[in-house]
Amino acid sequence: MKSRILVCALLALALLLSGCGASSHDASSARQPAHPAGPAQGRSEEVPLRTPGGGQGTPSQDTISTFALDVDTASYDYARATLREGRLPDPAQVRPEEFVNAFDQGYAEPEDDGFSVQIDGARAGADGAALLRVGLQTRTADSAARRPADLTFVVDVSGSMGDPGRLDLVLDALHTMVDRLGPGDEVAIVSFSDQATVRLPMSPVSDRARLHEAIDTLAVEGSTNLEAGLVTGYREAARAFRPVAVNRVVLLSDGLANTGDTSWQGILDRVEEYAARRVALLCVGVGREYGDTLMEQLADHGDGAALYVATQEEARKAFVERLPATLDLRARDAKAQVAFNPAAVASYRLVGYENRMLSQQDFRDDAKDGGEVGPGHAVTALYALRLRPGASGQVAVATVRWQDPDTREPAETSRAVEMSQLSGELWNGAPPRLQVDAVAAAFAQRLRRAGDEFFPDGLDGLAGHAERLATATQDPMVTELATLIRTARTME
Numbered sequence: 001m002k003s004r005i006l007v008c009a010l011l012a013l014a015l016l017l018s019g020c021g022a023s024s025h026d027a028s029s030a031r032q033p034a035h036p037a038g039p040a041q042g043r044s045e046e047v048p049l050r051t052p053g054g055g056q057g058t059p060s061q062d063t064i065s066t067f068a069l070d071v072d073t074a075s076y077d078y079a080r081a082t083l084r085e086g087r088l089p090d091p092a093q094v095r096p097e098e099f100v101n102a103f104d105q106g107y108a109e110p111e112d113d114g115f116s117v118q119i120d121g122a123r124a125g126a127d128g129a130a131l132l133r134v135g136l137q138t139r140t141a142d143s144a145a146r147r148p149a150d151l152t153f154v155v156d157v158s159g160s161m162g163d164p165g166r167l168d169l170v171l172d173a174l175h176t177m178v179d180r181l182g183p184g185d186e187v188a189i190v191s192f193s194d195q196a197t198v199r200l201p202m203s204p205v206s207d208r209a210r211l212h213e214a215i216d217t218l219a220v221e222g223s224t225n226l227e228a229g230l231v232t233g234y235r236e237a238a239r240a241f242r243p244v245a246v247n248r249v250v251l252l253s254d255g256l257a258n259t260g261d262t263s264w265q266g267i268l269d270r271v272e273e274y275a276a277r278r279v280a281l282l283c284v285g286v287g288r289e290y291g292d293t294l295m296e297q298l299a300d301h302g303d304g305a306a307l308y309v310a311t312q313e314e315a316r317k318a319f320v321e322r323l324p325a326t327l328d329l330r331a332r333d334a335k336a337q338v339a340f341n342p343a344a345v346a347s348y349r350l351v352g353y354e355n356r357m358l359s360q361q362d363f364r365d366d367a368k369d370g371g372e373v374g375p376g377h378a379v380t381a382l383y384a385l386r387l388r389p390g391a392s393g394q395v396a397v398a399t400v401r402w403q404d405p406d407t408r409e410p411a412e413t414s415r416a417v418e419m420s421q422l423s424g425e426l427w428n429g430a431p432p433r434l435q436v437d438a439v440a441a442a443f444a445q446r447l448r449r450a451g452d453e454f455f456p457d458g459l460d461g462l463a464g465h466a467e468r469l470a471t472a473t474q475d476p477m478v479t480e481l482a483t484l485i486r487t488a489r490t491m492e
Contacts (some may be wrong), residue, residue: 026446063342065350066358069334069371069379069400071137072299074285074308076102076440078292079447080480081310083487085288089447093292096444097352097381100437101187103477105378107137113330114138115373119398119417121385122430124438125456128387131426132417133380134338134398135436138330140376148184148366149246149327150202152178154233156253158193158224165310166287167220170252173284173315174215181205186245188236189214190228193222194259202240226253226294227260227267234274241277246327250282251298255291264297271302280304280372282330303332303372333370336381337363338398344391351382351441352380363401366410373402382441384455392419427465432472436481439465443485459489 027283058338075098079089110116121132130258153174178187188202189211200214241247261267268275281302283295286309299306309315335358340348362368373379385395399414423430426438439462442455446462457465466482 007402050397055390058439063340063345064337065340065348065359065383066335066337066356066360066363067350067381068300068356068369069102069336069373070300070353070356071305071371071377071379072098072307072377073100073102074098074283074292074295074296074299074306075444076428077167077308077310077314078131078285078290081308083289083484084310084474086487086491088488088491089456090292091448091450094444094448095296095352095354096441096448099440099444100352100380101378102477103433103436103440103481105135105137105380105433105437107135107378109137109139111375112468114411115331115400115402115413117398117400117413117415119396119415119421120431120434121395121417121422122424122426122434123422124426128385128389130350130385130387130422131434131438132383132385132422133385133437134336134397135378135380136336136373136400138373138375141328146328147244148186149181150186150188150237150240150242150250151181152188152190152202152233152237152240152249154190154192154196154229154249154251154253155218156193156224156226156229156236156251157191157218157220158222158256159220160224160254160256160287160289162220163287166254166320167218169286169309169312169315170284171215171218172315173252173309175212176315177214178205178208178211185244186240186247187211188233188240190229190233190236191218192225192232193275194225195222196225196228196232198232198236201236223259224253224257224324225259226251226255226257226262227270229253230267230298231270234271234279237268237279238274238277246329247277247279248282248304248327249279249302252282252284252286253291253295254289255283255285255295256289257291257294259324262294264294264301267298268301275302283307284309286305286310297355301369303369303439315433328375329405330375330377331373332405332408333366334373334400334402335370336398336400337362337370338381338383338396340385340396341394343392344388344395346386346388348386349384351380351384352444363399364410366403366408370402382437387419394480395419421482435465436469436473436475436478439469439485440481443481443488447488459485459492463489 075095082089116137118135124131185205189199281304283299283306397416401412463485470479
């Protein structure tokens with residue numbers, strides 16, 4: 001059988017926050033619903049702090065940053081594909097957090113099913129500039145011991161999927177997945193163009209011949225009624241729902257809906273009842289022209305993630321190496337909250353996550369949607385800070401809250417970081433992986449043409465940093481990042 005590929009799932013994780021308390025105490029096992037240990041001292045003066053959106057406010061309003069975890073990587077994947085083709089990505093489709101979270105972090109794993117948290121940082125130039133990193137890691141899972149999976153694949157077979165690198169990539173991916181899943185797993189296949197059709201109801205993967213035959217019947221036709229496809233897919237997933245299994249709808253499409261309701265909000269309104277039944281959504285994007293906004297919003301609001309795959313190599317890596325270990329969930333509705341000490345921090349800005357922001361009150365409102373996090377995933381958030389001259393003591397406290405995937409029982413863990421833990425200058429002595437994160441974030445900022453006083457190096461400077469870090473980390477993805485930056489430089 002020819003080598004096949006996949007664009008499947010890595011519900012990958014989102015980011016959170018925690019650090020080491022003033023006594024460097026690791027509270028990763030703490031589950032009490034206490035408020036974040038936000039700094040209580042030093043609030044005598046109302047010092048303006050910058051909110052993640054760039055506004056100004058008082059410490060009582062703006063010392064706390066809250067957001068839902070996000071596990072998407074589609075923005076980086078799609079930017080990489082467009083740059084390889086000799087095009088700059090649309091600035092509106094560049095999300096810095098997805099650039100950062102595409103890279104390996106090397107965080108330590110927790111011993112339990114919660115999160116380990118790392119919080120560190122470095123000085124980033126004059127005038128008190130600093131970069132703060134908050135990282136989250138879940139424990140990997142033994143693919144042989146994971147729960148069974150019920151996967152409903154919703155496949156776009158509309159006319160636009162006939163272009164090379166679209167339906168052909170999806171078909172190879174599906175064939176590969178059927179061969180890689182194990183005993184107890186079940187698969188359903190729904191296709192859509194003008195209308196939606198159940199090509200195969202939920203069936204055990206032991207019946208591989210029947211599954212491969214159903215995949216081979218998929219052919220391009222008609223327009224793109226994505227709404228009909230998802231509604232039919234969710235209905236099939238709900239009909240075959242197994243409480244003991246991981247139940248997931250996987251949408252494979254270029255996201256170019258042109259028939260039926262074409263808005264993510266309208267589509268999700270139609271499937272909301274089914275989505276509430278613990279059926280997560282994974283959006284896998286393909287194609288040179290790609291409906292990024294629709295696919296990203298469907299994933300964010302459908303308790304899932306969005307990926308983009310352009311080549312067989314990328315698809316094989318996503319599926320063969322990571323899919324078997326990522327079908328389970330470690331956490332539902334995960335949220336992060338960081339409380340800054342106004343005596344030490346004059347201003348802060350969260351890099352990215354603009355469409356995942358939450359109010360402070362949403363953090364412990366378990367009815368508010370967060371992010372879904374799978375096993376073995378790391379997520380990173382970067383904050384650009386302005387530190388006060390001569391400040392010492394605690395910089396920030398990071399807290400993450402999540403729900404058990406089965407019982408919905410909430411849990412929390414927190415850590416803090418001290419001024420003494422900021423490791424010198426960013427480009428001279430900071431951990432290599434922190435520097436890689438800074439390069440990835442700065443590159444994203446350049447691609448979306450956003451001014452950034454905390455990452456002032458031009459593309460030549462960023463490429464030089466990436467090339468140096470590729471040698472230090474021996475990471476092929478960092479080598480590729482350097483190449484992509486050089487490519488973008490030629491198109492400036």
